[in-house]
Amino acid sequence: MFEDRQSNRMTQRLTLRRPTEKEGLSGAPAIVSIVSGKGGVGKSVIAYNVAIAAGRNGIKTLLVDMNWRMGSLHILANANVTHGMEHVVADHGYVRDAVVSIGQNASLLASASVTGQSQWPTQERLAEFIMNCRATLQLYDLILIDTPSGIHEPIATVVSLSDDFIVTLNPELTAIADGYGMYKWLLSHNPQSVGSLLVNRVSGVAEAKDVTARFNTLCERFLGQKPIPLGFLQEDHAVAEAVARQRSVFAAAGTSIISSQLSALTGQISARLFKNRTVSANDTGAFRALNFEHQLSDKKE
Numbered sequence: 001m002f003e004d005r006q007s008n009r010m011t012q013r014l015t016l017r018r019p020t021e022k023e024g025l026s027g028a029p030a031i032v033s034i035v036s037g038k039g040g041v042g043k044s045v046i047a048y049n050v051a052i053a054a055g056r057n058g059i060k061t062l063l064v065d066m067n068w069r070m071g072s073l074h075i076l077a078n079a080n081v082t083h084g085m086e087h088v089v090a091d092h093g094y095v096r097d098a099v100v101s102i103g104q105n106a107s108l109l110a111s112a113s114v115t116g117q118s119q120w121p122t123q124e125r126l127a128e129f130i131m132n133c134r135a136t137l138q139l140y141d142l143i144l145i146d147t148p149s150g151i152h153e154p155i156a157t158v159v160s161l162s163d164d165f166i167v168t169l170n171p172e173l174t175a176i177a178d179g180y181g182m183y184k185w186l187l188s189h190n191p192q193s194v195g196s197l198l199v200n201r202v203s204g205v206a207e208a209k210d211v212t213a214r215f216n217t218l219c220e221r222f223l224g225q226k227p228i229p230l231g232f233l234q235e236d237h238a239v240a241e242a243v244a245r246q247r248s249v250f251a252a253a254g255t256s257i258i259s260s261q262l263s264a265l266t267g268q269i270s271a272r273l274f275k276n277r278t279v280s281a282n283d284t285g286a287f288r289a290l291n292f293e294h295q296l297s298d299k300k301e
Helices: 002-013 042-056 085-089 124-134 153-160 173-189 205-224 237-242 258-275 284-290
Strands: 030-033 060-064 100-103 106-109 142-146 164-169 196-202 228-236
Touching: 030 042, 030 153, 042 100, 042 106, 042 142, 042 196, 042 237, 042 258, 085 106, 085 124, 100 153, 106 173, 124 205, 153 173, 164 173, 164 228, 164 258, 173 205, 205 228, 228 258, 237 258
Parallel strands: 030 142, 030 164, 060 106, 060 142, 164 196, 196 228
Antiparallel strands: 100 106
């Protein structure tokens, strides 16, 4: 209990820095956490493919599997790993010794589950890990953290120390409700944060707008704010095929709907992080730049 209170006080004192336009992709890496209120919404698949897409765009990316007990990113990436998060966090290991390459300019720090570890580290150790990444891993431009689904106190620490967090959900009513609960809980730990919203596995623009509107109605009514819209990703059989073959959606021949949309999504995330583009949830100009029709709209095969 004392360690938790000490960690919370330390977290609240930290001032997050965002890379400026002048710095470009130099200096400390930007850190983005991907969260979800419930499992099964596709969060880990998105995290993996965004990391691959960012690397293909020349952004040196480290994908971190923070799902301590049941991480699966090394399986998705078909990566041969011998070390996991516990070697870096609990034992103060050196991150570069534990990462493996998963694609062009993309590396993975696997979950502690690869070695059978199940005990979460203290929040203080996690905070130290994030700060050490920011201070020492300047060979990376982006650190993308895939967190476990649901509410866990360590997630609040990680998200509070990130430059941005993305709430991921799908059209299921339970996913919308749990996503709202997750967003509310994260804001209670860091009221200054805004966060972003990504709707996954929709049939098209109409369903995506409906889900976003329902989520935003809850947020505006009970929280007085809403996340920045990142748009949506359509349901696409290419995702299931890529997962079954343990490869990214970009590895298949040709261009699928989902690969185009994931590329657009990665571009939006990169623009916000690396072009000194501060975006308010109430900024209508920002919404036009990120809205469904312009960036993540339906694409015909």
